[in-house]
Amino acid sequence: MNTVKEFNIGTPLEVTLPPVSRLDLIKYAGASGDFNPIHTIDEEASKAGLPGIIAHGMWTMGNLAKLFTPYYEEVFLKEYSVAFKGMVFLNDVITLQASLLSIQNDQYKFDVFAVNQKDEVVVKGEAILKRF
Amino acid sequence: MFEEMIGKQSIPVKNTVELGSVRAFSKAIGDPSPIYTDEEVGKRSRYGTNLAPPTYPRVFDYGVIDEFNLPNVGLIHGKQTFQYNRPLLVGETVMCSTALEDYYERNGKSGLLGFLILKREGKEPNGQTIFTEEQVVIITEAVRKGMTS
Numbered sequence: 001m002n003t004v005k006e007f008n009i010g011t012p013l014e015v016t017l018p019p020v021s022r023l024d025l026i027k028y029a030g031a032s033g034d035f036n037p038i039h040t041i042d043e044e045a046s047k048a049g050l051p052g053i054i055a056h057g058m059w060t061m062g063n064l065a066k067l068f069t070p071y072y073e074e075v076f077l078k079e080y081s082v083a084f085k086g087m088v089f090l091n092d093v094i095t096l097q098a099s100l101l102s103i104q105n106d107q108y109k110f111d112v113f114a115v116n117q118k119d120e121v122v123v124k125g126e127a128i129l130k131r132f
Numbered sequence: 133m134f135e136e137m138i139g140k141q142s143i144p145v146k147n148t149v150e151l152g153s154v155r156a157f158s159k160a161i162g163d164p165s166p167i168y169t170d171e172e173v174g175k176r177s178r179y180g181t182n183l184a185p186p187t188y189p190r191v192f193d194y195g196v197i198d199e200f201n202l203p204n205v206g207l208i209h210g211k212q213t214f215q216y217n218r219p220l221l222v223g224e225t226v227m228c229s230t231a232l233e234d235y236y237e238r239n240g241k242s243g244l245l246g247f248l249i250l251k252r253e254g255k256e257p258n259g260q261t262i263f264t265e266e267q268v269v270i271i272t273e274a275v276r277k278g279m280t281s
Contacts, residue, residue, distance in 0.1 A: 066161065
């Protein structure tokens with residue numbers, strides 16, 4: 001089990017995902033109940049004026065939160081807020097990052113990001129972990 | 133066009149956090165951690181049961197706001213916030229509701245954009261709040277025109 005003692009200001013938590021696949025988005029549609037077809041069907045994406053299907057914003061936001069999962073015996077995610085800045089397309093390689101901004105009493109505040117292979121920020125936000 | 137709907141809310145809907153659904157969801161976000169998927173790990177944890185991932189409330193039924201109809205295409209999810217008083221637990225019952233908190237329009241590059249601020253809540257059956265959510269949904273001018281014509 002990981003411990004929050006590992007949290008250091010300036011040492012980001014980071015993980016790079018495998019290239020986004022259609023199956024990833026089909027699975028997310030099924031598990032979340034969000035069947036908007038622009039996320040899974042090419043024709044519907046192009047009808048909506050998109051160059052191809054795009055990932056659900058909530059798929060990326062959901063993935064991003066996994067950086068904190070190993071610490072849930074000591075803390076819980078009290079606040080998690082993001083802005084969706086850019087679209088995520090098939091085969092994009094997304095890197096998830098969280099960097100500690102401050103520790104105040106029992107709360108750890110992080111900046112969180114998801115960037116694509118072109119270093120474009122697709123999701124940007126903040127998370128606060130609260131210690132028990 | 134949604135101004136007159138501001139403040140309206142749904143009747144709360146009873147939801148249950150089921151392990152099978154949590155397992156499928158945690159796999160779908162690439163996070164099949166034992167705290168979400170393994171019953172034994174859940175039992176031994178400080179929670180005495182498995183957790184649901186923080187973005188899991190996407191799965192819940194929040195009910196419908198009367199006469200509030202959104203097209204299912206052409207909406208842009210702009211922002212999303214979750215606030216938790218405690219983690220969401222597998223096996224528990226959650227009463228979920230939604231409200232239109234605000235609506236305003238702003239000029240954007242592609243014309244007038246509509247911003248819907250939707251608030252969602254998940255409460256224990258006794259009324260204690262577990263989490264609140266805020267969603268900013270952007271409606272483009274093209275979609276809004278299609279709705280009124």
